[in-house]
Amino acid sequence: MSERDLPEELVLYILDLCFELPSEDFLRFPTPDGARKNPSRNADILLVSRRWLRIGSPLLFASLRLSDPEHAISVARQLKNNPGLGSVICDVRIEGDCGDDLGSVLALTPNIQRLYVALDQKNNARAEGLRRALPYINPREVFIMDMTRMLRAFPLFPWGRGMRADEAMAAVEHVIAGHWSELQCVHLGPCNEVTPSLSQALERANAARAQRSSPALRIKRQRASVGIQ
Known part of the structure; x- marks a missing residue:
């Protein structure tokens, strides 16, 4: 099975799990006793195909x-x-x-x-x-x-x-x-x-x-x- 055979709903679910970033983490303040570490999401997975890029881009934003x-x-x-x-x-x-x-x-x-x-x-x-x-x-x-x-x-x-x-x-x-x-x-x-x-x-x-x-x-x-x- 190739990635083209995956339903868009399943691709969206997979990408949502990969990009999930809770608001409390994204909006966390730095503190004087240690700099805040910016949480990151690996966007390289969107390079699988143009279809994945189209489906996943809104999740990144x-x-x-x-x-x-x-x-x-x-x-x-x-x-x-x-x-x-x-x-x-x-x-x-x-x-x-x-x-x-x-x-x-x-x-x-x-x-x-x-x-x-x-x-x-x-x-x-x-x-x-x-x-x-x-x-x-x-x-x-x-x-x-x-x-x-x-x-x-x-x-x-x-x-x-x-x-x-x-x-x-x-x-x-x-x-x-x-x-x-x-x-x-x-x-x-x-x-x-x-x-x-x-x-x-x-x-x-x-x-x-x-x-x-x-x-x-x-x-x-x-x-x-x-x-x-």
């Missing part, structure tokens, strides 16, 4: 990690060339500067449920890009990791207290306060603080939620791992 402008450009191109592929993306992890095409990616991912965003002082230069991109989505949960604060604990990163991700964080606070109506929970990573500006954003969001008779946002500070609601 269910959890999307973006970390640099070149990757964001590539993903935006794939989403534009494959209508409907963006609709399968549920979890997005943004780490680092993703450039101007971050908005192009998020505009094509209407069903994002959970967003992880790691910020450091380098993101400040792209704060306006974040401010434009983030309103395209409306997640139920957001995971915020202030890498600048955490890396101060390591002597290899001589970042003083003047090194902050305030402008990038302000872009996230902006959408929490006025755009993310479906948001239910804010997860704060190790070393993150509820700053006065974040507190104000949460108050504005909760005021709007009260008008809709929706429950207040839940705030969870994480130390080692996260639990998905």
Whole structure:
């Protein structure tokens, strides 16, 4: 029997087992006592045939990690060339500067449920890009990791207290306060603080939620791992 004889339902089941990546693993925070290991999925199995590539590609996109402008450009191109592929993306992890095409990616991912965003002082230069991109989505949960604060604990990163991700964080606070109506929970990573500006954003969001008779946002500070609601 060749792979062409396998029913598509069976191929999909096999690939789903190979690519299964629980949200709690994909969205786990790093901790000061040890860097997070990025879980990986072996996509080489899709090279078996074009049929397997067609069947399995949506499974790979269910959890999307973006970390640099070149990757964001590539993903935006794939989403534009494959209508409907963006609709399968549920979890997005943004780490680092993703450039101007971050908005192009998020505009094509209407069903994002959970967003992880790691910020450091380098993101400040792209704060306006974040401010434009983030309103395209409306997640139920957001995971915020202030890498600048955490890396101060390591002597290899001589970042003083003047090194902050305030402008990038302000872009996230902006959408929490006025755009993310479906948001239910804010997860704060190790070393993150509820700053006065974040507190104000949460108050504005909760005021709007009260008008809709929706429950207040839940705030969870994480130390080692996260639990998905």
